Amino acid sequence: MSARLVDLHNHLLPGLDDGAADLGEALAMARAAVANGITHCVCTPHMQPGKFNNDRASISAAFKQMQAALLEHNIPLRIAMSAEVRFGLEVMQQVMNNDIPLLGQWQGKPVLLLELPHHEVPFGADKLTQWLLKQGIVPMIAHPERNRGLQHNPAKLRPFVQQGCLFQLTAASVTGYFGHSTQALAEQLLKEGIVTVLASDAHNMQYRPPMLNEGRRAAELIVGEVTAIQLTSTNPWLITEPLFAEQPA
Numbered sequence: 001m002s003a004r005l006v007d008l009h010n011h012l013l014p015g016l017d018d019g020a021a022d023l024g025e026a027l028a029m030a031r032a033a034v035a036n037g038i039t040h041c042v043c044t045p046h047m048q049p050g051k052f053n054n055d056r057a058s059i060s061a062a063f064k065q066m067q068a069a070l071l072e073h074n075i076p077l078r079i080a081m082s083a084e085v086r087f088g089l090e091v092m093q094q095v096m097n098n099d100i101p102l103l104g105q106w107q108g109k110p111v112l113l114l115e116l117p118h119h120e121v122p123f124g125a126d127k128l129t130q131w132l133l134k135q136g137i138v139p140m141i142a143h144p145e146r147n148r149g150l151q152h153n154p155a156k157l158r159p160f161v162q163q164g165c166l167f168q169l170t171a172a173s174v175t176g177y178f179g180h181s182t183q184a185l186a187e188q189l190l191k192e193g194i195v196t197v198l199a200s201d202a203h204n205m206q207y208r209p210p211m212l213n214e215g216r217r218a219a220e221l222i223v224g225e226v227t228a229i230q231l232t233s234t235n236p237w238l239i240t241e242p243l244f245a246e247q248p249a
């Protein structure tokens with residue numbers, strides 16, 4: 001297998017959202033990521049106006065502290081920064097203001113990690129993704145398999161597939177941690193071949209630690225080893241390599 005394991009969605013940066021509470025937990029998560037075989041982490045705090053009021057400046061400040069702490073504690077994890085952007089009309093303003101640290105690039109275009117509400121696919125969500133595509137930005141839909149509206153009716157994902165959106169599954173969904181409905185949709189989407197990447201979406205040490213390797217193995221049983229490596233190494237690296245190129249080695 002490839003030695004590079006790239007996690008492009010997690011909440012490692014401390015104090016910004018419902019992820020790591022403080023630097024101690026963030027460092028514990030970083031150590032756990034390394035133990036899991038993860039070599040590269042793109043930290044993606046929530047951006048959700050009114051709930052998690054993050055922007056490029058707040059994320060960048062926490063990121064620099066984290067990077068210094070990793071160095072100080074000799075933790076061999078390469079990190080970069082982006083964000084997980086909650087669906088809403090504010091996204092257009094955030095894009096126009098250049099507030100969002102985007103997620104690398106796909107086929108020459110920047111990628112935006114977009115989170116839908118968990119209980120439904122909001123009416124008009126595909127209008128927002130269409131608008132993003134018109135701006136030259138490729139939306140990556142975060143964990144569609146966990147969306148209850150899509151679990152009831154997976155066909156609601158069609159417009160996003162047809163538009164050319166990317167799709168990120170959460171590794172723990174594939175292993176069954178989030179229950180049968182989530183696992184079943186994850187398996188279906190993997191078999192359909194529309195999944196771009198797996199990621200940990202790690203939030204903490206206790207319930208949602210940074211585990212990607214288990215997801216890779218579970219995916220391997222569904223789509224085979226070559227595709228499982230594509231989803232956890234090749235594709236996330238293709239997307240995020242420019243972010244890491246900006247960081248010191």
Ligand SMILES: [Fe+2]
Nearest residue numbers: 009010084201
């Ligand atoms: Fe997340």
